[in-house]
Amino acid sequence: MYKIIHKQVIAQDIKKIDVAAALIARRALPGQFVMVTPAAEEHQIPMTIIDSDERRSTISLLVHEVGPATRRLGGLAIGENIYQVKGPLGQGSRLEKYGLVICVATGVGAAQILPVCRALKKKGNKVIGIIGAKSKKVLMLESQMRVVCDDLFITTNDGSYERKGFATGLLKELLEKYTVQRVYAIGNVEMMQAASRMTSSKNIPLRVTLNPYMIDGLGTCGSCRVKINGEFRLACTDGPEFDGHAVDYQDLTQRMNVLEPKVWHEPFHPTVPRRPGFAKLLKSLWVSTKR
Ligand SMILES: Cc1cc2nc3c(=O)[nH]c(=O)nc-3n(C[C@H](O)[C@H](O)[C@H](O)COP(=O)(O)OP(=O)(O)OC[C@H]3O[C@@H](n4cnc5c(N)ncnc54)[C@H](O)[C@@H]3O)c2cc1C
Numbered sequence: 001m002y003k004i005i006h007k008q009v010i011a012q013d014i015k016k017i018d019v020a021a022a023l024i025a026r027r028a029l030p031g032q033f034v035m036v037t038p039a040a041e042e043h044q045i046p047m048t049i050i051d052s053d054e055r056r057s058t059i060s061l062l063v064h065e066v067g068p069a070t071r072r073l074g075g076l077a078i079g080e081n082i083y084q085v086k087g088p089l090g091q092g093s094r095l096e097k098y099g100l101v102i103c104v105a106t107g108v109g110a111a112q113i114l115p116v117c118r119a120l121k122k123k124g125n126k127v128i129g130i131i132g133a134k135s136k137k138v139l140m141l142e143s144q145m146r147v148v149c150d151d152l153f154i155t156t157n158d159g160s161y162e163r164k165g166f167a168t169g170l171l172k173e174l175l176e177k178y179t180v181q182r183v184y185a186i187g188n189v190e191m192m193q194a195a196s197r198m199t200s201s202k203n204i205p206l207r208v209t210l211n212p213y214m215i216d217g218l219g220t221c222g223s224c225r226v227k228i229n230g231e232f233r234l235a236c237t238d239g240p241e242f243d244g245h246a247v248d249y250q251d252l253t254q255r256m257n258v259l260e261p262k263v264w265h266e267p268f269h270p271t272v273p274r275r276p277g278f279a280k281l282l283k284s285l286w287v288s289t290k291r
């Protein structure tokens with residue numbers, strides 16, 4: 001059992017929790033994730049390890065409540081136990097001393113970029129962060145990002161905080177202004193694809209973190225297949241971070257669209273399995289076999 005030691009409301013439907021998990025805290029690398037089963041009857045979900053504290057034997061997770069499992073996890077109180085936490089999983093991020101690095105994230109990607117920025121800073125890089133959010137209400141980890149970045153820019157789509165517009169607009173401006181050695185982008189597929197276009201025209205290496213639907217997180221179910229340099233790779237074991245110029249974004253978009261909620265016609269509704277992920281997996285496998 002994994003006890004919740006600390007919990008904080010970060011923004012609307014977004015909670016940060018510190019979980020007692022000594023072994024994971026000791027081994028976790030920036031960019032790795034855990035598979036979390038909030039309660040015995042719930043399915044497991046991937047969550048990025050945003051921080052790990054070996055001394056306190058804890059890991060920190062940032063939970064954006066979007067469905068049943070994330071709501072169940074976000075609803076647990078301090079002192080309550082998470083049923084299961086497996087990890088650390090995936091490969092750690094590629095992190096060296098490069099010089100000037102821009103790290104851009106949208107939505108829950110802010111949780112994933114935070115440990116990357118922290119590690120890049122520790123390696124001696126100058127780190128410029130960009131966080132894009134739909135509005136101030138759902139902006140997350142601003143203060144934590146300010147600590148680990150030399151400069152932080154924030155964009156909101158509705159203009160409710162800092163600069164109005166999209167993170168990619170700001171990225172374009174900064175790439176014109178500075179000589180940048182490397183970019184990290186984590187967020188929605190359109191943003192990462194736009195970052196890929198902008199950086200490839202300037203020959204700047206790009207690392208992206210992909211979040212396809214994951215069922216086991218162990219490389220056995222095939223649900224997280226992504227196309228890299230024309231070959232299939234598993235995001236859970238080969239990634240989730242990849243060379244942003246080698247990703248097939250069209251294939252990724254198709255896979256991510258499988259996740260979008262569908263309106264079921266009344267006669268079919270009673271046959272939908274209780275666990276929504278199962279229906280999505282079947283659809284995604286069906287899409288794969290049509291290739
Ligand atoms: C490697 C990895 C790391 C992740 N890290 C975090 C994290 O640190 N914090 C966090 O809040 N979430 C993270 N996610 C996303 C999180 O795992 C999903 O939101 C979660 O599985 C949804 O489960 P659910 O039962 O609550 O909702 P579901 O009913 O399964 O899904 C609800 C809706 O959420 C969206 N969704 C579901 N899964 C994904 C996904 N993999 N990517 C994008 N959208 C999705 C879809 O629109 C779906 O319709 C990560 C995903 C991956 C693959």
Ligand code: FES
Pocket residue numbers: 213214215216217218219220221222223224225234235236237
């Ligand atoms: S989640 Fe099953 S293979 Fe990656």
